[in-house]
Amino acid sequence: MTSSRMATSRLVAAAASALVVVGLVGCAPPEKEDTGNQTESGVNAKEATSAADFGGMDGLVTAAKAEGELNVIALPPDWANYKEIIDTFGQKYGIKVNSAQPDANSQDEINAANQQKGKSTAPDVFDLGQAIALANTGLFAPYKVATFDDIPAEFKDPDGTWVNDYGGYMSVGFDSAKVPEVTDLNDLLKPEFQGKVALNGDPTTASAAANGVLMAAIANGGSVDDIAPGVDFFRRLNEAGNFVPVDPTPATIESGQTPVVIDWDYLNSAETAKLPTWKVFVPSNALVGGYYFQAINKDGPHPAAARLWQEFLYSDEGQNLFLKGLARPVRADAMEKAGTVDKGLLAALPPVQGTPALPTNEQSEKNAAYLGENWAKATG
Numbered sequence: 001m002t003s004s005r006m007a008t009s010r011l012v013a014a015a016a017s018a019l020v021v022v023g024l025v026g027c028a029p030p031e032k033e034d035t036g037n038q039t040e041s042g043v044n045a046k047e048a049t050s051a052a053d054f055g056g057m058d059g060l061v062t063a064a065k066a067e068g069e070l071n072v073i074a075l076p077p078d079w080a081n082y083k084e085i086i087d088t089f090g091q092k093y094g095i096k097v098n099s100a101q102p103d104a105n106s107q108d109e110i111n112a113a114n115q116q117k118g119k120s121t122a123p124d125v126f127d128l129g130q131a132i133a134l135a136n137t138g139l140f141a142p143y144k145v146a147t148f149d150d151i152p153a154e155f156k157d158p159d160g161t162w163v164n165d166y167g168g169y170m171s172v173g174f175d176s177a178k179v180p181e182v183t184d185l186n187d188l189l190k191p192e193f194q195g196k197v198a199l200n201g202d203p204t205t206a207s208a209a210a211n212g213v214l215m216a217a218i219a220n221g222g223s224v225d226d227i228a229p230g231v232d233f234f235r236r237l238n239e240a241g242n243f244v245p246v247d248p249t250p251a252t253i254e255s256g257q258t259p260v261v262i263d264w265d266y267l268n269s270a271e272t273a274k275l276p277t278w279k280v281f282v283p284s285n286a287l288v289g290g291y292y293f294q295a296i297n298k299d300g301p302h303p304a305a306a307r308l309w310q311e312f313l314y315s316d317e318g319q320n321l322f323l324k325g326l327a328r329p330v331r332a333d334a335m336e337k338a339g340t341v342d343k344g345l346l347a348a349l350p351p352v353q354g355t356p357a358l359p360t361n362e363q364s365e366k367n368a369a370y371l372g373e374n375w376a377k378a379t380g
Contacts, residue, residue, distance in 0.1 A: 045303035049160070050144045051311065054304070057146070060311065061093060063304035069096045070305040073112055073123040074104040078250055080166055080266060081325025088321065089312050095305055103249075106132040107205040113139055117299050124300035125309055126293070129207025131368040133162055133293035134361050141298035143307055145314040150334035155291060165313055166327040167291035169282050169352050170208075170215040173268030177277040178259040185219040185233075185283050188260065194241045198248040198258035199234070200267070203371050210371060211288050212262040214359065219286035224359045227367040228374075235378040243379065250274065264290075265350045266326035284354035291330060316340040326350065 043054050045063055054060040064070075070089075077083035090097045100121070101108060106129040116122035126133070126140070137157075144160040155164035174182050180192050188197050203209035217223070217230030237243040248258040253271055261268060268280045294313060296306045312318045319329035323345040335341035359367065 045307070046141065046298065048303070048307060049142055051146060051307070057311070060304060060308055064302075064308040065094060067095075067302045067305045069098060070302050070309055071098045071100060071122065071124045071300065072309075073100040073126070074102065074106070074109050075099060075127060076102045078267075078270060079325075080327040081321050084324065085313070085318065085321045088317070089309060092312070093308065095308075103247075105201060105206045110136050110139065113297050113299070120301045122299065122301055123297050124302045124306040126295045126297060127165065128293045128295065129210070130290065130293060130359070130361065130364045131207075131210070132205070133295065134365060137161055137295075139298060140295040141303070141306075143296055143310060145311050147314045147331060147334075150331045151314070152330075152333075155330050162293045162295045163310075163314070164291035164330045165294040166319075166322040166329050167289060168264040168266040168327055169350075169356065170211050170286075170288040170290075171263065171265040171268045171350070172281045172283075173253070173261045173263060173271060174279055174281070175253070175256065175259040175275065175277050176279050178256060181279075182260070182281045185216060185286060188242060189233075189236060189240055191240075193260060195244060196258075197237060197242045197260045198244045198246050198252070198262070200248055200261060200263040202375075204368070204375055207290065207292070208263050208267070210364075210367065211264075211290050213371065213375075214357070214367060215262070215283065215286045215288045218288065218357055219283060224357050224363045225366070227370055231371070231374050231378045234375075238379045245379070253278070264327075265352070266328075269326045269350045280350060282350065282352050284352075287352060287354040287356045289356035289358050320345065323349075 043063060048054060051057050051060045054063055072086065075082040075086065086097045086099060100112065100123065109123060109126050109128060110132060112123050140161045142159040142161045148160060151163060172182050172185065179196055199209050199212050200206065201209035203213045213230040213234060214224065214227055216233035217227045220229040220233050222229035234243060244258060246252060246258055248261040250271065252258040253261060254275055265280060265282055271278045294310065296310065300306050314331065316335060319331045319335060320342045322329045323342060326349060328349065332341060
């Protein structure tokens with residue numbers, strides 16, 4: 001993510017990252033022993049598969065408050081409105097949220113869970129790209145939130161082992177004061193874009209980046225089953241001197257270091273509030289959509305708080321907070337029918353045209369394998 005999570009990110013590559021996870025940020029608690037899973041009511045929180053196992057939501061809230069903390073990882077404050085989401089959850093329930101490595105990527109999340117297993121600093125929950133999520137389901141605890149039935153079957157595991165939370169479409173954000181108008185993805189190959197085009201992360205470990213390559217593939221004759229033309233596009237972009245191997249952040253955008261960024265539309269669109277000359281182009285001939293995957297770490301130190309976090313994210317309140325960040329919440333259709341969606345926020349979503357390509361789990365895994373074998377050779 002950073003907006004490198006953006007190196008994070010999510011619908012993506014399952015290749016293993018060589019990065020070493022270095023622990024939580026300064027707000028993390030000192031390391032201590034994991035004191036077990038039993039709540040005061042006798043519920044084994046790590047085995048709970050719904051709020052009913054706590055006697056209902058009140059029981060879950062009580063158990064989570066008793067734990068007092070929640071460890072999250074790889075959630076940049078400017079990503080899908082996560083700062084407000086974290087602040088609102090913490091204030092609502094009186095739970096301290098320890099946010100580790102906000103600029104980390106999906107593979108880093110998994111590395112942290114493995115390396116910190118049994119420690120009080122291990123992540124309690126994950127927010128992952130598709131391929132990395134599906135390659136690591138053995139780390140997840142099944143749990144069904146109260147609104148589980150609202151979520152379409154294609155966006156969740158039947159047992160709640162993972163559930164999509166929010167999504168969007170791939171886009172090109174650009175500073176119109178520094179580069180010409182972008183009306184086609186292949187405009188980025190022109191000399192006017194020399195040293196100016198950044199991709200949000202490494203596509204072998206970050207979903208946003210992997211889907212950016214997929215967008216380039218579709219724009220150049222490829223498909224969700226053939227990502228090779230996208231890798232070739234970035235090879236040509238690199239050979240032209242236009243590709244900048246920098247993980248973009250709001251700071252690099254606003255300083256002019258990365259005046260063109262390939263990223264999710266909700267992240268690029270958020271920049272328009274900070275940089276008036278920033279515009280967002282979503283190619284109708286290469287419309288790529290994707291959702292991120294939410295899951296609970298089965299070995300996390302705060303199992304009740306982790307489950308309460310899920311309940312909050314999939315509540316009307318949590319889903320509208322994602323919407324406020326210009327991301328498309330997974331329950332949007334059900335909430336619209338129920339009249340609980342914020343209509344003003346829904347109307348503010350970036351407009352898109354065309355039929356979106358939504359890779360299946362199998363297609364995402366296949367593309368991840370191809371990227372793992374060919375990305376470095378094409379752009380190194």
